[in-house]
Amino acid sequence: MRILALDSSGLTATIAVVEEAQTVAEYTVNYKKTHSQTLLPMLDEVAKMIELDLDTIDAIAVSGGPGSFTGLRIGSATAKGLGLALGKPLIHIPTVDGLAYNLYGCKGVICPMMDARRNQVYTGIYRFEEGFETVVPQEAVAVSELVEQLNQIGEPVTFLGDGVPVYEELLREGLKVPYRFAPPHLNRQRAAAVGTLALRYLREGRTETAAEHEPDYLRVSQAERERAEREGKNL
Secondary structure, X not given: OEEEXXXXXXXXXEEEXXXXXXXXXXXEEOOOOOHHHHHHHHHHHHHHHOOOOHHHOOEEEEEXXXXXXXXXXXXXXXXXXXXXXXXXXXXXXXXXXXXXXXXXXXOOEEEEEEEOOOOEXXXXXXXXXXXXXXXXXXXXXXXXXXXXXXXXXXXXXXXXXXXXXXHHHHHHHHOOOOXXXXXXXXXXXXXXXXXXXXXXXXXXXXXXXXXXXXXOOOOOOHHHHHHHHHOOOOO
C-alpha cells in the first residue's frame, strides 16, 4: 500500500509518500511562508524527485485538526481536490495523534502540545505498550488542567509540539512527574508519521470520501469568538 500524506495544521508544512516498509520521500518546511504558497509546490517537487505517478497512490492522508484554522482549510482543500481528481479515498488523521506517532515506542506517556492561545493547548495523552494507545483523546484544554491530568496519571511524560516552548515554564512549575522534551527532529508535525498511522487506518477500513471530509477544529475561530463577544453570546 502507498499513502500520500500531508499536514499543514501548524506552522510546519510537510508532505510524504509512505509505503508499508519505508518512507519513500518526505518534504518538511517550518518557515514564514504561508501553506498556500508552499504545499502544492512541495508536492510537485516530491512527485518529480521520485517520479511519482499519483494514480499509484492508494489513499490520501491528511492531518484533519485541530490546529491553525487557515492551515487546516488549506490542507483539507488540497486533500479533497486530489481525492476528487484521482478518485482516491481520504484518511482523516487527528492532528495530535499524528504528532504523538512521531515518538513510536517511547516509554511512559506522550503529550503533544499545540499552542491554542489564551493559555490553552490542543493536546492528548498517548502511550505505546502493545500498540498505539490513546489515554486521553485530543482536546482543547488549559495548560494548568493538562498538568493536573499528567500528575494524576503519574507516569514519566515526553512532550512535543509548538506549544512546548510557549508553556515550558508552566510545565516546569507544575509537573510532579519526570518529564522530558522531544529532540528537534521529532518535535513538530511530520507527514511520514501521519502516513504511517494512515496505513493502519487503511487496513482497518477507516477511510472517507473527499466529499465527506471536514476538518475538526475542536473550537470556534478567533473571529467567531470576537463576534460572539460583541453580540453577548457564549460559545
